[in-house]
Amino acid sequence: MDASFVEKWQGLRVVVVGDVMLDRFIYGQVERISPEAPIPILHFQSEKAMLGGAANVARNVVALGGRAVLIGALGQDDGGDLIANKLTVQEGIDGSFVRIAGHPTTLKTRYVSGIHQIMRLDVERRLALDIATADDICARFAAVVGDADAVVLSDYDKGVLSREVIRRIVGLARSRGVPIVVDPKVRDIDRYAGATVLTPNAAEAAMITGLDCRQDDSAGIAARRLCELAAVETVVVTRGAQGMTIWDPANRPAGPTTIATAASEVFDVSGAGDTVVAALALALANGASVTDSASIANVAAGIAVGKRGTAVVRARELAKALKGISGSDLKIVSNTEAAVTVADWKAHGLRVGFTNGCFDLIHPGHIELLWRARAACDRLVVALNTDASVRRLKGSSRPVQREWARSVVMAAINHVDLVTLFDEDTPLELIQSLKPDCLIKGADYTIDNVVGADFVRTYGGQVLLVPLEDGHSTTSIISRANVGAAA
Structure with a gap:
């Protein structure tokens, strides 16, 4: 695998054809059971609409640095309007949709309490594709395939990809x-x-072949059988925690290949398959072999399942992972990348906390602050003063550790989800960019002198002062070290 593939595929064009859906998330909190029936009462907090199905594949293509053209069918309804007129434009996707009167846009509404999905409501009807609609879809594809570097067929069995449409x-x-x-x-x-x-x-491979794909050997046999049954060039069976199994007749002497999973921890598998398909298509478009493309897609899937919700994987994340950069170091991002990540978290209903400081020499007081800060939110962003900023605040002898070392140490702390740097004397501009739900500082501050407190409260955010463990400070540690050295 080569991380340069991610850079080389920037701007390549992938045409995605398939079943376009709208994913709607209703976020709230369950605090009691209904007196009317043994069901939970969800107290509404917020809602979010996102692209789903084939549209989520296109969304992943764009996040990974490619250009996406999305072709599908939508109803002439509010859901279709939202996808065609707002969401695809917002995500940078070139949408080309057949609008069908009387047919509902597929809508999946998920009800979420905290981080737990408690119910899903589907509004859908399988499309009975007529000749005129099939011709329209194929004509739209014919108009763009000349500039395509790869094609993805995202088939959720909702009716868009009929045999005739696929054949053409x-x-x-x-x-x-x-x-x-x-x-x-x-x-x-x-x-x-x-x-x-x-x-x-x-599961799909097992359903079709009747073979249990939990073991490498049987998964390899299933992949080969699928290749023969489908009359395709190659098969990649995605197996979750067991990784991927590839059957490529070009490598027939070597037999099937199994790639171990790249996931270090799994929070949510939602949308991971769409990430795999997008990365695989871009790698193939860039000239990689199927095995190398699958290896790259496997790393992308490992990142995807480490996120909550239907989250995309971005080019920066994948490039770092392919270079062998650790999961902790992936937390270290620029201010721009932090803004994108925070927006994605908030879109999935996660409460984002923010704290800042020099954090020159990490001590128990810092750990206590970070632990209490993380307990108040779902994701914690820590902003560190750059070396130049520390020198202006603390003098020419500081910092003891340079910004790179401080960032690496901070990223290795489990309570911390994202680390970024700011060069100004205060993090106000960064706070205004990120708009955290919760601004957290130690109780040695008062709310009146917490930078950004007034701004955060203008949109209903919370300012939280947490108790600190007494007797710990970087200055006192340095003083004791100097005394010891003099003695």
Whole structure:
């Protein structure tokens, strides 16, 4: 695997065709059971609409640095309007949609208490694709395939990708030498004949072949059988904690290849398959082999499942991971990257906390502050003064540790989710950019002298002062060290 692939695929164009959906999240808090029935009462706090299905694949393509064209069908309803007129534009996706009167846009509404999903409500009806609609979808594809570097068929079995539509799309793509990645959700996989890569998950592979894909050997046999049944060039079976198994007839003497999972911890598998497909398509578009592309996609999936909610993986994150940079170091980001990450967290209903300081020599008082700060939020951002900022505040002898070392130490602390630097004397500009839900400082401050407190309270944010453990300070540690050295 080569991290340079991520840089080289920037700007490559991926055409995604498939079932476009709208994901809606209703966030609240369950505090009691209804007196009317044994069901929880969710007290509403906020809601968020996001792209789902094939649209989430396109969203991942853009996050990874590619350009995405999204083709699908939407109803002539509010959900369709939201996708076509706002969400795709907002995500930087070039949308091309057939609008169908009387057909509902697929809508999945998830009700979430804290970080737990308590119910999902689906509004959908499988599309009965008529000849005119099929022709319209294929015409839209024909208009853009000439500039495509890769094609993804994202099939959720909602009706857009009929046999005839798939046959025409695959024929057009192959005639131009464009790789085709298929994410299938149906049993009759021979409809995908001629595609480059089929990417079923272990459950789908087991359903089709009757083979248990939890073991490497049986997963390899299943991958080979799927390749023959579908008449595709290669198969990549995604197996969650067991990684991925690849069958590529070009490597027939070596047999199937299994790649161990790249995930260090799993919070949420939602959307990880879409991340895999997007990364796989971009790597193939850049000329990587299927095995190398799958290896890159496996690393991307490892990042995706470490996030809560249907979160995308960004090019910076993947490039760092491919370079072997540790999970802790992935927390260290620029102010711009911090703003993007915080916005993503907040979009998923997570409460974001913010604290700042020099944190020159980490001591028990700092750990206590960070622990209490993290307990008040779902994600904690720590902003460190740069070396130049510390010198202006503390004098020419400080900091003892340079900003890089302070960032690495801070990122290694479990209570911390993101680390960024600020060069100004105060973090006010950064606070205004991030808009944290909770601004946290030690109780040696008063709310009146906490930088950013007034701003945070203007939008309903909270300012929290947490008790500190007595007897600890960087200055006292340095003084004791100097006394010891003099003695």
